[in-house]
Amino acid sequence: MEQTLFERIGGEEAVAKVVDYFYEELVLKDETVNHFFKDTDMKKQRRHQTKFISYALGGPNQYSGASMAKAHEGMNLQPEHFNAIAKHLDQALAHFGVNDTDIDAALSKVSSLKDDILYK
Numbered sequence: 519m520e521q522t523l524f525e526r527i528g529g530e531e532a533v534a535k536v537v538d539y540f541y542e543e544l545v546l547k548d549e550t551v552n553h554f555f556k557d558t559d560m561k562k563q564r565r566h567q568t569k570f571i572s573y574a575l576g577g578p579n580q581y582s583g584a585s586m587a588k589a590h591e592g593m594n595l596q597p598e599h600f601n602a603i604a605k606h607l608d609q610a611l612a613h614f615g616v617n618d619t620d621i622d623a624a625l626s627k628v629s630s631l632k633d634d635i636l637y638k
Contacts, residue, residue, distance in 0.1 A: 522576030523623050527616055530577060534568045540610035541567075550602045554593060574627045586634035595636050604628055 527533060541564060546552050555563065569580045604625055611621045 523620055523627075524572055524575040524577035526620055527575060527611070527614075527624075530568065530572050532614065533572045533575070533577070534564070536607075536610045536614055536616075537564050537568045537571060539613055540606055543613075544606035544609055545603065548602055548606065551599055554595075554599070571624075575624060586631045590635045597636065600632055600636055 524530075524533070527536070541555075541560060546555060546560075569582075572578070573580065607628060608621055608625060611624060616624075
């Protein structure tokens with residue numbers, strides 16, 4: 519049986535490391551998007567995002583948060599914000615040695631949520 523993308527990346531522990539790096543080294547240092555997180559409990563955000571990304575990559579469904587549309591409601595996110603976050607996810611995955619094929623698969627899954635995230 520073929521491994522899921524979640525398993526190939528290294529499971530939830532590896533995803534958690536990617537998420538930590540994604541926020542601390544990339545997102546929170548990017549003035550394009552960091553203001554969206556200024557009043558956010560980042561410990562909770564990282565935990566939540568780890569579960570969501572794990573699920574999105576074929577891991578166990580432990581995500582119990584709001585829908586993407588509901589979670590981003592009122593934020594008025596624009597394509598440049600979405601693109602910055604996708605670029606940072608690409609960089610975070612690459613930083614931890616995820617191969618290009620798996621990064622493309624992960625970004626494809628994230629891109630499928632674009633309509634639910636933008637302009638809410």
